[in-house]
Amino acid sequence: FFCFARKSIMSDDPWQPISEAAPSQVDVEATGLLEESLKPFGVFDDTESMQHRMLVLGRLDALVKEWIKKVCISKNRPAAIAENLTGCLRTFGSFRLGVNDKNGDIDTLIMAPQFVEREDFFTSFYDMLKERDDVAELRKVEDAFSPVIKLTLDRIELDVLFARLALDSVPADIDLKDNSILKSLDVHCIRSLNGCRVADAILSTIPNIESFRLALRCIKLWAKNRGICSNVLGYLGGVSWAILVARICQMYPKASASKILSKFFYVYSRWEWANPIMLCRIVHDPRIQMEQWGDNFLDRQHKMPIITPVFPCQNTTYNVTDATFEVIKAEFIRGNKLVEEILDTKKQAWPVLWEKIDFYAKYKYYAAIVAKSPSLQDHMEYEGLVESSIRIFIGNLDRMLDVKGSPNPASFTVRPESGEGECSTTWYIGLVWPAKVEGVKRTFDLNLPAQPFYNDVHRKATGKWGQVKVGLDVAIEIIKPSDLPDKCFPDGRPAPPKKIPRPKGSGTAGTAASAGVKAPAPTTPSAVAASPAPATPAASVAGPSTPAASVASVASAAAGPGGNVNSPVILKRAVSEDVEDLEDRMHARGANANKRPKPGG
Numbered sequence: 113f114f115c116f117a118r119k120s121i122m123s124d125d126p127w128q129p130i131s132e133a134a135p136s137q138v139d140v141e142a143t144g145l146l147e148e149s150l151k152p153f154g155v156f157d158d159t160e161s162m163q164h165r166m167l168v169l170g171r172l173d174a175l176v177k178e179w180i181k182k183v184c185i186s187k188n189r190p191a192a193i194a195e196n197l198t199g200c201l202r203t204f205g206s207f208r209l210g211v212n213d214k215n216g217d218i219d220t221l222i223m224a225p226q227f228v229e230r231e232d233f234f235t236s237f238y239d240m241l242k243e244r245d246d247v248a249e250l251r252k253v254e255d256a257f258s259p260v261i262k263l264t265l266d267r268i269e270l271d272v273l274f275a276r277l278a279l280d281s282v283p284a285d286i287d288l289k290d291n292s293i294l295k296s297l298d299v300h301c302i303r304s305l306n307g308c309r310v311a312d313a314i315l316s317t318i319p320n321i322e323s324f325r326l327a328l329r330c331i332k333l334w335a336k337n338r339g340i341c342s343n344v345l346g347y348l349g350g351v352s353w354a355i356l357v358a359r360i361c362q363m364y365p366k367a368s369a370s371k372i373l374s375k376f377f378y379v380y381s382r383w384e385w386a387n388p389i390m391l392c393r394i395v396h397d398p399r400i401q402m403e404q405w406g407d408n409f410l411d412r413q414h415k416m417p418i419i420t421p422v423f424p425c426q427n428t429t430y431n432v433t434d435a436t437f438e439v440i441k442a443e444f445i446r447g448n449k450l451v452e453e454i455l456d457t458k459k460q461a462w463p464v465l466w467e468k469i470d471f472y473a474k475y476k477y478y479a480a481i482v483a484k485s486p487s488l489q490d491h492m493e494y495e496g497l498v499e500s501s502i503r504i505f506i507g508n509l510d511r512m513l514d515v516k517g518s519p520n521p522a523s524f525t526v527r528p529e530s531g532e533g534e535c536s537t538t539w540y541i542g543l544v545w546p547a548k549v550e551g552v553k554r555t556f557d558l559n560l561p562a563q564p565f566y567n568d569v570h571r572k573a574t575g576k577w578g579q580v581k582v583g584l585d586v587a588i589e590i591i592k593p594s595d596l597p598d599k600c601f602p603d604g605r606p607a608p609p610k611k612i613p614r615p616k617g618s619g620t621a622g623t624a625a626s627a628g629v630k631a632p633a634p635t636t637p638s639a640v641a642a643s644p645a646p647a648t649p650a651a652s653v654a655g656p657s658t659p660a661a662s663v664a665s666v667a668s669a670a671a672g673p674g675g676n677v678n679s680p681v682i683l684k685r686a687v688s689e690d691v692e693d694l695e696d697r698m699h700a701r702g703a704n705a706n707k708r709p710k711p712g713g
Contacts, residue, residue, distance in 0.1 A: 486583030
């Protein structure tokens, strides 16, 4: 590995290949077994599905051209000119890289002439989509990092971004490689364009496209099943995984997919993450005044920088936290060990690599975050709003309480069968408490990290709707594995471990604060505070590694027009430090008929 470091990182040209050896017969056979092992998991798109996707994209492209002509005429341009002014639709992401699966969405970008404004995109184009019978689950996210319209068109999920170019007409074969196309564009247009520019750049740096695609399909399945594929929750997103695989393909340009996977886990399980992963040198363009990664000295503090290969270069892993970083590293180490057993000792077969993680048996305590909305349309927007704020809660857990939080990207959504009525989504976060210090008793008040999370949700909701709509609600509760709902265990709950009798008088009892946070009541239009609702029952939390812990059970900080968010109400009660005493009391409570409901159940 240190030979690799000297050659690939410290040399004048770190992008020189490490080995250009052709694949051996053993590599070819291992790659064949890999491809066959992947087929039952739906990572390949079939011909019929691909044809349907192309028809949907053609339909969307025709709709875009029709819309641009209407916008042109609405701005008092002659109809004859409008016929010759057109826009362009491009794809990026997994579809552009050629690794989409049957159920994946398609990322698309509309490039429009300069007379078309972003406001037109979110009004007249949105209205055109809304009128179509083949469009479902339509919503717009105007305040996202890259503003987007999300929809389902003829059963195909689409994310549609927008970029307004400094051109009178956008040809279908426009070249996006030249940085000059970014001149005079706002930051949102540059970010949207860079989705396509990054995908094109990744493909241009890869010497063996087929090996790259097969290896990336495997890595995406592995990351999804191991619960580390979600940029918004602090793990790695699709473009990060693509860059990581592409970098290994640069190091071993002639290697088979099985060899790429072997080197992928070998290299990244040993990588010193102070060193960024880059496919090319960072180049500055003086014609465009825009900050990119590396310009700010704080950029070097990012946990595991993976840098996009086009100007302006950005870190794709900005959201990674201390806790998710450790989870990702552990999965790299596990993957390296298993691939060695698959390829070298033949002790394992490929499917063991992407075996699903048993997330709900991994931790002793979990934080359940539940978002509720009064209607499906509201929930499609509110769900994403809450999810984008979860990393704030996770980061605050670490900074304020030294508690590591690892979220599960697989959430649970409940929708009414009729399509009308309350909807809810639940996310679960595995919690690791700090090590117990002998003779020191500590309390963990989860109101501290929770309150900035609620404030951020409220700020986003207020910015979107002008005020928080009635019925929108978000709550956090700390629970034990025994309180998880049955849907967390599709194969059945694991048998509880046998309790070992403890000699009498062997435990030491102490007290600590357990907190419950109650929903601040919505403020009336006349700014008269309504009566607070009764607090949700909170479960006490204590464990062998923690003297005691808090419980947060928080409903939404919803406020009416002109209202303010009230401070949370903290409830305290004494709990025992000793986990076995606590479990005895919880078992006793569980025998009662009025046992509290399970979150998300």
